[in-house]
Amino acid sequence: MTILSHQLQQRLATPLKIGSFEIKSRVLQSPLSGVTDLVFRRLVRRYAPDSMMYTEMVNAKELCYLKQLPRIMEIEPNEKPISIQLFDCRPDFLAQAAQMAVAEGADTVDINMGCPVNKITKKGGGSALLRDPETAEAIVRTVVNAVSVPVSVKTRMGWSDRHINILDFAKRMEDAGAEMLTLHARTREQGYNGSAQWEWIGRVKEILSIPVIANGDIFSVEAAVKCLEQTGADGVMCSRGTLGYPFLVGEIDHFLKTGQSLATPTPVERLECAKEHLQALWDYKGDRGIHQARKHLAWYAKGFVGAGELRDRLSRIETVVQGVELIDGAIARLKAVSP
Ligand SMILES: Cc1cc2nc3c(=O)[nH]c(=O)nc-3n(C[C@H](O)[C@H](O)[C@H](O)COP(=O)(O)O)c2cc1C
Incomplete structure (x- = not known):
């Protein structure tokens, strides 16, 4: 500590x-x-x-x-x-x-x-x-x-x-x-x-x-x-x-x-943040934002079971909807394991 x-x-x-x-x-x-x-x-x-x-x-x-x-x-x-x-x-x-x-x-x-x-x-x-x-x-x-x-x-x-x-x-x-x-x-x-x-x-x-x-x-x-x-x-x-x-x-x-530590965000919280980041990049930069979002999303998808495969798929998204669907799917799986 x-x-x-x-x-x-x-x-x-x-x-x-x-x-x-x-x-x-x-x-x-x-x-x-x-x-x-x-x-x-x-x-x-x-x-x-x-x-x-x-x-x-x-x-x-x-x-x-x-x-x-x-x-x-x-x-x-x-x-x-x-x-x-x-x-x-x-x-x-x-x-x-x-x-x-x-x-x-x-x-x-x-x-x-x-x-x-x-x-x-x-x-x-x-x-x-x-x-x-x-x-x-x-x-x-x-x-x-x-x-x-x-x-x-x-x-x-x-x-x-x-x-x-x-x-x-x-x-x-x-x-x-x-x-x-x-x-x-x-x-x-x-x-x-x-x-x-x-x-x-x-x-x-x-x-x-x-x-x-x-x-x-x-x-x-x-x-x-x-x-x-x-x-x-x-x-x-x-x-x-x-x-x-x-x-x-x-x-x-x-x-x-x-002198106090904040609670570390859970994988679900990190993925919620990733989704917000993606949406905001799209709103701000349009298609260029989606392109840039790929690397960000891959950085967010770390430290939980299935993160590798999610990363791989997120790094190839073409639209916000695709990204949101992938992230929502991962969130649902994480919640099913530890609700
Ligand atoms: C993707 C990336 C972009 C960077 N862009 C800049 C920049 O625009 N200006 C700058 O002064 N340093 C830039 N850096 C250097 C970082 O600000 C920092 O000095 C360096 O990563 C060392 O810190 P770290 O070991 O904690 O990453 C960049 C580093 C990375 C990895």
């Missing part, structure tokens, strides 16, 4: 301050491309109303040439706290895009300096900025000057095990004006493999004055508590642990505030 020490509870009892912006939660929902759209965020926020959420990363250069805002940048009226994440390597494009993000309602602007995808690093964006700290610094300075909201950075430990430069890099980001740094404790070379090396988060925390958010392998309340204790970080950011499980941020937030 996880226990919340008095010390940790006290340390995290105050709001998280990102510059002048305050958040009443120390648990954040990470930006996830293809996942953290308005529909997904609405589900996460139901269980974690105080937590900061991020849009999917938005291409800053494209934004400057588009007439209309891309759908992935859309935020709901009164959706708070919310950050819009941008990527590119050109300070001017990022500054212009940041102004558009603020106009859309972003409470903070986050710059992606951790994405490992070739298509992005080849053009100098994402984690490629770890190899070009001068440009990264120029980006932060320029964006900070362009907007009135706090600017944050999300990055990794370095390009590879032989090139871990996060201590120098993080300090440069702070000196350039970043108001928060989130560290995904892996290298670019690691991608999403191997364990997150939380010890680096602790080292960064020791040398920065701005809040440091721990990211990587936060899959449970237990992991969040362990990471916060080991690193001294100011908060945790959940990522893959929320795929098919929009309850995680709320579970951790509740535990950090009360």
Whole structure:
């Protein structure tokens, strides 16, 4: 059983301050491309109303040439706290895009300096900025000057095990004006493999004055508590642990505030949530939503007898009705076994 020490509870009892912006939660929902759209965020926020959420990363250069805002940048009226994440390597494009993000309602602007995808690093964006700290610094300075909201950075430990430069890099980001740094404790070379090396988060925390958010392998309340204790970080950011499980941020937030664990949702509750997610994606995006829903539904269908076969069938649905029928069938079978 996880226990919340008095010390940790006290340390995290105050709001998280990102510059002048305050958040009443120390648990954040990470930006996830293809996942953290308005529909997904609405589900996460139901269980974690105080937590900061991020849009999917938005291409800053494209934004400057588009007439209309891309759908992935859309935020709901009164959706708070919310950050819009941008990527590119050109300070001017990022500054212009940041102004558009603020106009859309972003409470903070986050710059992606951790994405490992070739298509992005080849053009100098994402984690490629770890190899070009001068440009990264120029980006932060320029964006900070362009907007009135706090600017944050999300990055990794370095390009590879032989090139871990996060201590120098993080300090440069702070000196350039970043108001928060989130560290995904892996290298670019690691991608999403191997364990997150939380010890680096602790080292960064020791040398920065701005809040440091721990990211990587936060899959449970237990992991969040362990990471916060080991690193001294100011908060945790959940990522893959929320795929098919929009309850995680709320579970951790509740535990950090009360020391009490919420009841884990049953498979039936998870499937009811999956159905709602599917319906909402269809309402919001139409056929594209159904296509995107397939992967979400497969993530929800885990941890009960027959989940494998359900996953397989859900990943091929063409319509909402098909998805709902499959999920309702699975719910009926689960209820028949344990009513
Ligand atoms: C499907 C997927 C999409 C992601 N998209 C983004 C993104 O848009 N911006 C970003 O900063 N990180 C993105 N990430 C990285 C995560 O935010 C996070 O840093 C990483 O998954 C490590 O945390 P974890 O080990 O808890 O999953 C993505 C990760 C995944 C798996």
